[in-house]
Amino acid sequence: MPVDTKRVRGPEESQSPLLFLPSIAKKSVAAERGRQDGRRRGQADVRPVFARCGLVSQAKGSAYIEAGNTKLICSVFGPREAERKDEAGASSGRLLCDLRFAPFSCPNRGAWIPSSEDKDTAQGLLEALRPGVRLHRYPRAQIEVNVLVLENDGSALAHAITCASMALADAGIEMYDVVLGCSLRLDGNSFLLDPTLQEETAGEPGAQGSVTVALLPSLNQVSGLQADGDMREDTLAEAVRACMEGCHKLYPVIQRALLRAVHKRASPSES
Amino acid sequence: YNFTYPFSSSISTANGSALVKIGNTTVICGIKGELTCPPSDAPNKGYIVPNVDLPPLCSSRFRPGPPSEQAQVASQFIADVIDSSNVIQKEDLCIEKGKLSWVLYCDIICLDYDGNLLDTCVVALLAALKNARLPEVTINKETDLAEVNTDKLHHLNVSKHPVSSSFSIFDNTIVIVDPTVEEETLSTAMMTVVTDEDDRLCMLHKPGGSALSGEKLQDCISRAVTRHREVSKLIEKVMDSFEPDK
Amino acid sequence: MSPRKLCVPGEKLCSTEDCIPGTGTYLRHGYIFAALAGYVFRKNEGEELPVISVVKETEAQLLPDVGAIVTCKVTSINPRFAKVHILYVGSTPLKDRFRGTIRKEDVRATEKDKVEIYKSFRPGDIVLAKVISLGDVQSNYLLTTAENELGVVVAHSEAGVQMIPISWCEMQCPRTHGKEFRKVARVQPEFLQA
Numbered sequence: 001m002p003v004d005t006k007r008v009r010g011p012e013e014s015q016s017p018l019l020f021l022p023s024i025a026k027k028s029v030a031a032e033r034g035r036q037d038g039r040r041r042g043q044a045d046v047r048p049v050f051a052r053c054g055l056v057s058q059a060k061g062s063a064y065i066e067a068g069n070t071k072l073i074c075s076v077f078g079p080r081e082a083e084r085k086d087e088a089g090a091s092s093g094r095l096l097c098d099l100r101f102a103p104f105s106c107p108n109r110g111a112w113i114p115s116s117e118d119k120d121t122a123q124g125l126l127e128a129l130r131p132g133v134r135l136h137r138y139p140r141a142q143i144e145v146n147v148l149v150l151e152n153d154g155s156a157l158a159h160a161i162t163c164a165s166m167a168l169a170d171a172g173i174e175m176y177d178v179v180l181g182c183s184l185r186l187d188g189n190s191f192l193l194d195p196t197l198q199e200e201t202a203g204e205p206g207a208q209g210s211v212t213v214a215l216l217p218s219l220n221q222v223s224g225l226q227a228d229g230d231m232r233e234d235t236l237a238e239a240v241r242a243c244m245e246g247c248h249k250l251y252p253v254i255q256r257a258l259l260r261a262v263h264k265r266a267s268p269s270e271s
Numbered sequence: 272y273n274f275t276y277p278f279s280s281s282i283s284t285a286n287g288s289a290l291v292k293i294g295n296t297t298v299i300c301g302i303k304g305e306l307t308c309p310p311s312d313a314p315n316k317g318y319i320v321p322n323v324d325l326p327p328l329c330s331s332r333f334r335p336g337p338p339s340e341q342a343q344v345a346s347q348f349i350a351d352v353i354d355s356s357n358v359i360q361k362e363d364l365c366i367e368k369g370k371l372s373w374v375l376y377c378d379i380i381c382l383d384y385d386g387n388l389l390d391t392c393v394v395a396l397l398a399a400l401k402n403a404r405l406p407e408v409t410i411n412k413e414t415d416l417a418e419v420n421t422d423k424l425h426h427l428n429v430s431k432h433p434v435s436s437s438f439s440i441f442d443n444t445i446v447i448v449d450p451t452v453e454e455e456t457l458s459t460a461m462m463t464v465v466t467d468e469d470d471r472l473c474m475l476h477k478p479g480g481s482a483l484s485g486e487k488l489q490d491c492i493s494r495a496v497t498r499h500r501e502v503s504k505l506i507e508k509v510m511d512s513f514e515p516d517k
Numbered sequence: 518m519s520p521r522k523l524c525v526p527g528e529k530l531c532s533t534e535d536c537i538p539g540t541g542t543y544l545r546h547g548y549i550f551a552a553l554a555g556y557v558f559r560k561n562e563g564e565e566l567p568v569i570s571v572v573k574e575t576e577a578q579l580l581p582d583v584g585a586i587v588t589c590k591v592t593s594i595n596p597r598f599a600k601v602h603i604l605y606v607g608s609t610p611l612k613d614r615f616r617g618t619i620r621k622e623d624v625r626a627t628e629k630d631k632v633e634i635y636k637s638f639r640p641g642d643i644v645l646a647k648v649i650s651l652g653d654v655q656s657n658y659l660l661t662t663a664e665n666e667l668g669v670v671v672a673h674s675e676a677g678v679q680m681i682p683i684s685w686c687e688m689q690c691p692r693t694h695g696k697e698f699r700k701v702a703r704v705q706p707e708f709l710q711a
Binding site: 057071 | 282283284285295297299301302303305308310313318326329330332335338343345353374376378380382383384385452456
Binding site for chain 1: 523525526528529542543545550552553554555556573578612613614615616644652653658
């Protein structure tokens with residue numbers, strides 16, 4: 001392993017205290033019906049969301065979102081001069097996404113060096129956002145989206161999508177629509193909408209899968225879909241429908257947060 | 272003085288955490304404890320590993336990638352503050368001499384960079400250390416393995432309360448406390464003084480810049496001492512208000 | 518006055534039969550949608566239908582566009598072109614730095630072959646120019662000063678004093694009375710405020 005000379009280093013090895021828990025303590029997850037936080041299975045039951053815009057003073061636009069214990073912050077910079085010039089960049093703008101999990105965001109401490117999970121999630125985020133942004137309005141420029149997961153309690157990608165699109169709207173980037181994300185965990189025969197981390201990782205093997213949907217709510221178009229695991233065609237269609245329903249539940253909250261951010265600033269002069 | 276707003280936040284995946292806002296500058300500190308072998312040259316001590324990160328999120332001046340020079344300087348600064356002020360007795364982090372000790376990873380991430388990073392980091396670190404709680408760990412005599420009891424949590428023994436005060440100096444004449452990023456870039460020199468509650472100097476950091484007369488230096492130090500009282504009073508108050516519901 | 522209507526991106530504002538889409542909006546399936554989060558304005562401009570636009574309180578950041586008049590600062594020169602930083606588009610300051618190039622043949626409209634960059638610009642000059650192209654893969658924005666109104670507006674002499682234009686191709690230093698060559702702009706009153 002390469003030595004990271006640019007940071008203060010700790011001991012060579014260390015173990016999470018969670019490893020030393022007596023094994024009995026590992027509770028069997030989620031009794032047959034119901035979920036630990038009282039939501040019901042198979043229903044469009046999303047966690048309550050707290051959303052705010054415009055927290056980062058240095059950024060063009062920013063947003064913070066909190067759903068259950070999942071907490072994310074996102075800031076948007078740009079449009080600014082594109083750093084890398086390639087064929088595609090000349091006629092339309094480029095969208096750059098960077099997503100990081102803070103080292104303390106997961107039960108086991110993450111490393112500072114971005115893992116493949118960070119990059120995968122960033123890629124998923126980029127693909128979900130791109131159809132929503134009017135990039136052809138920003139030729140030769142790039143728009144940077146930076147997301148930091150402060151605490152990951154499941155559905156990080158889905159909320160990152162929502163948070164990033166709020167930040168883009170706050171930055172005054174022209175968009176076709178806000179992009180909302182919602183994810184779902186298939187556990188046996190039932191759906192767990194907006195799963196927590198525990199629900200994402202646990203569960204009996206077999207018949208497992210997860211779906212993340214990004215939706216443009218007012219156009220009712222799906223801009224991103226990520227599904228893995230083992231599921232039948234009709235199950236997937238049903239899962240996507242459930243996610244879309246979850247997105248529509250989220251929409252009024254996001255709308256209100258955006259309008260409040262617009263309202264907070266001085267209203268423009270009549271021109 | 273700009274006002275300081277420290278407030279604890281609850282990142283449940285961390286052992287301790289704090290979000291601190293001074294002016295516009297916002298910093299979050301998360302502490303995670305892990306178990307490791309104590310260093311061989313000091314078998315009765317644990318580790319504290321602080322790292323400051325300036326992600327591109329907090330300001331357009333930072334690029335993604337490995338930590339910038341400024342982030343490295345800040346990390347080293349925080350590490351030096353911890354060492355020189357004895358904020359935590361490293362002996363307290365030892366569980367069994369020569370066998371097992373805690374390593375506290377203090378990850379400090381800047382969320383909004385508007386100057387005065389070091390002061391904010393120190394307050395965040397202190398607040399996070401104060402609300403950090405570690406599970407009880409015992410070593411099973413028979414199996415020689417560690418056993419963790421998450422039901423019994425205990426606080427860290429924070430013995431000292433260092434507070435840092437940064438000054439922007441303009442040509443040895445004007446001194447600004449708690450500078451914003453604009454003031455920092457315009458100033459000719461920066462200085463950071465860290466004091467503890469016994470009014471002792473823990474650290475003095477003046478990276479280059481224009482020269483400073485002895486009187487001005489004394490003036491800054493005495494101002495840092497007064498500022499320490501205000502800031503620590505504020506931290507105390509906020510920590511108290513959070514205590515009852517825990 | 519009634520509270521102004523607010524909208525978020527993607528909100529359906531009205532049909533194309535009622536309004537003409539303005540800034541901050543886009544058309545789809547015969548309806549006008551909002552592209553920004555901001556205030557909705559309807560304005561009659563003498564046409565049959567009012568123009569509907571969405572305005573965000575903080576002036577949406579402009580990008581240099583073909584035909585736009587930009588204010589820039591010369592950063593470096595060589596015999597073939599001058600490199601500049603674009604500071605303003607119209608009268609709106611840019612937050613981030615954009616680079617542009619003024620080629621030798623774009624300095625003035627007449628006697629293009631006799632142009633010498635050294636006699637037209639010096640690093641540090643403030644220049645009014647017009648965007649002629651967004652550039653291709655390797656190059657930056659291409660700018661031109663081939664109009665009477667375009668060219669150097671502020672320049673400093675070797676003595677470090679701001680110079681006064683005396684003709685379309687010369688400027689004079691008030692301290693040393695030395696003359697230096699520049700491609701001087703005849704500044705239009707409407708740009709003086711920018």
